[in-house]
């Protein structure tokens with residue numbers, strides 16, 4: 001029983017193109033930082049990336065670096081360095097692993113792309129729509145690099161997004177312009193912003209098509225694939241290369257659909273993943289579900305990079321709405337309705353909730369939601385304790401037992 | 412059910428539950444009655460322990476290895492049982508094992524060496540849902556072991572002490588390490604050891620109550636109640652009705668596994 005098994009993960013052919021694109025992106029950033037050919041802005045993952053691109057900044061996303069620290073499993077070794085200088089093990093482990101990476105001068109970019117250090121920022125730009133941690137995280141770098149820290153403060157737990165709230169964000173976004181003009185030495189150009197926002201919107205449509213392909217039975221893509229292939233939607237939105245990539249990827253998925261070739265052979269069960277991935281365990285989790293002919297078909301996480309309001313004719317209004325109408329910003333009641341819709345659209349057999357110790361913002365199991373939804377939809381669920389990056393907070397055996405027990409229950 | 416002819420020896424079904432603390436084996440005959448069993452510490456070599464437990468159970472029942480038709484392994488070490496035909500989770504096996512005794516809708520509470528489970532079963536035995544405790548020793552057998560160590564008591568004496576008094580100190584900390592510090596302050600204040608031990612048992616019960624509303628008939632299994640019946644009595648007191656403890660509660664997981672093995676043939 002204990003012998004090594006052949007991997008059951010089906011490779012997506014487009015991955016090579018994505019890797020190339022990501023390498024290009026990082027190399028351009030590295031060059032910009034080293035040669036000063038362009039200014040570098042650090043941006044939170046759902047921050048105003050379009051505005052920064054419109055100024056010609058190379059945009060770097062520390063959260064993406066955080067995820068790389070997770071997948072490379074460097075995080076558990078680096079987090080203690082951040083803990084030691086006062087960043088608690090209970091706060092965002094993207095933040096602590098990233099700060100640890102900086103302190104220990106150890107980045108996965110070196111192994112992956114031959115890049116020595118993360119690109120030095122000229123400005124740090126956040127949006128607190130996802131959490132307060134990003135602001136405190138970026139403050140660390142403000143002190144280290146002595147560069148401006150600017151951002152947008154978004155209300156949280158929003159039910160219906162009201163026009164006053166959106167207007168406030170519009171004002172805040174416009175308020176970033178003077179500082180960005182100063183750092184970039186460029187005048188703000190509304191036409192350029194329109195172009196970038198339009199490109200970002202097309203990227204959203206492409207990414208959405210990819211995720212929606214999973215409505216097909218069998219699904220041509222798993223959540224675990226999605227967490228990897230969302231890279232361009234996160235770091236290259238507003239850059240046409242991301243659009244091209246999702247066309248390529250979608251064509252491949254479409255072909256799988258036509259050939260009835262599911263991402264999981266013999267797909268029998270379909271699950272929804274609520275919360276963040278455990279980055280250091282992506283492969284193990286993907287294998288476990290595949291072994292059991294179960295496909296995790298959809299997630300709140302991957303869907304968080306769909307920004308449909310960017311279609312607004314006014315790019316500021318589009319950005320303000322897109323970054324405020326996000327799942328993570330919304331109230332419990334909204335989230336419940338959203339998950340209900342997902343369960344229906346993706347024809348799922350059950351929910352998996354990841355209670356990530358260091359990210360309450362992405363752990364939606366904590367106010368009784370799983371029980372309420374299970375009762376309403378008559379779908380089973382499991383809540384497992386873990387973390388996005390800090391594997392010290394994760395028990396492999398417990399998680400495995402819980403996943404398998406859920407599978408047994410619906411089989 | 413089995414393909415045994417009248418002159419071939421009768422066949423048996425084996426369930427192996429390799430838990431974090433103890434390994435349990437149950438042998439069932441074709442009629443579903445327990446023919447043999449064994450319980451031993453899991454140690455570090457799960458495969459070897461499972462082999463020994465099976466050999467001992469077979470010897471006790473006077474059976475030969477060849478008579479075992481099918482084996483299902485469960486527990487944390489379920490994948491280390493080389494002779495198993497199939498694996499099943501502890502959640503499944505405890506559910507099946509408890510339902511075997513209860514035959515009605517029940518809420519199973521399993522307090523194991525390293526984790527707790529609450530499993531709700533419908534009247535037909537189908538699992539409705541389940542929960543596992545958060546990854547922490549609090550509320551598990553490991554907590555009682557830690558407290559015994561702190562009080563320099565052999566584990567076997569814990570039950571006797573807890574049962575010897577009706578008074579219990581309140582240990583309010585979630586954390587085993589903090590609870591041990593709390594114990595120190597109780598000791599300094601001269602609280603009798605028995606009251607501290609009963610307090611530790613109550614703390615285990617409290618952690619279980621925090622997991623689920625525990626509706627309907629509650630069946631309590633696992634090594635902790637097998638060795639410490641007072642835990643069952645205290646849980647009954649807290650939920651306001653007696654809990655049901657099946658015969659040999661430490662064996663329920665292995666029994667469930669054996670029943671699953673028997674069903675598969």
Ligand code: SF4
Nearest residue numbers: 092130131133359361
């Ligand atoms: S949302 Fe969670 S994981 Fe993301 S930056 Fe904030 S705390 Fe960290």
